[in-house]
Amino acid sequence: MAKKISILIVDDEPSVRDSLYNWFIEDGYRVECAENAKAALTMVESDTFDIILADIKMPGMDGLEMLRRIKSLRKDSIVIVMTAFATVDTAVQALKDGAFDYVTKPFDPDDLSHLIRNASKQITLSEENEALKERVVSLENIEDLIGNSAAMQSVLKEVESVAQSSSSVIITGESGTGKELIARAIHSNSPRRFFPMVSVHCGALTESLLESELFGHEKGAFTGAMYNRKGRFEMADGGTIFLDEIATISSKMQIELLRVLESKSFIRVGGNKEITSDFRVICATNRDLKSMVVSGTFREDLYYRLNVVNIEIPPLRERIEDIPLLVDYFIRKYCTSMNRLPVSIEPSALKRLQEFDFPGNIRELENMVERAIVVGNGKKITLKDLPLQKSMIVNSLESLDDVEKNHIIQTLINHEWNISQTARALKVDRVTLYNKIRKYNLKPLE
């Protein structure tokens, strides 16, 4: 948060003041309390508060009268009124008198957060408005996105230009390239950054679970549903929903998703009330959606709905100049989290890392650096700390058949095509080995 937002709580009940005070200081706000309207007005005259959260029913001057007086003192103040006795008349009157919003006590923690975020957004946006006209837009909160390579800079440029809009984005790239980080960078540089980015890993959920996760359910919708539960679309209201591994969703869910994207409304499982939510959707996949559309496994209409902007993240092997920066970043990250002094890396080890093709991309590099810090001597990462032999790393792009075929070829070469020795080494009988040789059409090199 660039500027510390200040909140004044006005309520005659000490327990309410204490509760709200504790809640807001944990969020990093500057918080003051007043026990009645008179004390609050004195404070507003001498100090500036961004948000005033006031009870309506208070002894002496009530909240509505206080609201009118605050508005005459400071027209731009954001005043939110709260009461335990909600009536439509008082709500309408409060809003007519310039209240920003109106809430009924007690409220859900989520609703309170949402309310304050809305108010904070309004304050920050109006303050930033003038400055933004002059300022050259530069990306913020992207400390995890490391890279000076042309390929990475081009991705960051795309992030920068797409962040300000609300268009749907598909992020493509091999596994481990940092698709979720790019989604977070888009979200945290967009006007939606005051609201949550909600991630859903579609590939990890069954169809029915995904439906309940996305749309939520009502209390009593099914056995054991003791509470209402918001779905991810609802949680992402005002913010962004990130659908990872979008290519894995079933055709039924593709239809559901298309409907929600078009109407921005849905019904909770077991409910009958239509809920609207203002979210931006960002998807990620490591598969070729276009060819899935051609083969009929992914709906064309959904594809075009999602693919307004496509950001492709290059694999690490295509930006090896970023490896030293990434290694340095991971060293700092893990040494800090392990409470160790930063270690260095031997030039030969770094060179070897730059020669490696990293099928698991940045995730693999990160794991490698973390492991090297754990097993190393605590001062310098050397070649022996890095598990760089090809045989130790499974190439994630290979199919099971490819792995089997390559392993059989390698073993045959190691035993100079001696079938009995090779079969013993592979722990299969000779007939099986012959069958495999026939299946893969293997022949000794001339």
Place this chain on the structure above:
Amino acid sequence: MNEQGISIISFGYFEHAFLEKIADSVSREFMLPVQIREGHFDLSEYYDPARRQYNGNLLLKEVDAKYSSDSGKTFGLFYVDLFIPILTYIFGQAFLGGRTAIASIYRLSNERYGLKETDNSLKERFTKEVVHELGHTFGLIHCHVPACVMSSSTYVEDIDQKSANLCIKCRTQLLDQAIQ
């Protein structure tokens, strides 16, 4: 940070292995020794029959008065539904920069939301909640890094979205405090 470490006090039955796991995570995250103890309260004193919940503010004050000392941090684990007067429920509560925090496992279980219970998710959520509230006692406020354990969680799914660890920024702040 003090020399005496952190006391985790269970009010109600929690499996010992579970408590050990929480203690382990807390000790690793805050680099302090952790001891597990049992506490006893008559919880009915904190029960609000109108809301059918337990007053988190009062319980926090009570744990602070009866179990905390100035030389360490004290954490009360509960299994009842907690609220504070203005909110419908809370997962936990702490004195920011103070010596005491509490949390309840009650609302963290998938069963409450009609979903299949997985032992791991419940334990992971509770561990994160304990580390989060303890972070407040060390003066850490809510963090804007989504994966940081100090990011705000108002929904149980929010807890699943974050890790059980402090981000670099919060850890640095914690270490700076320790040096001071």
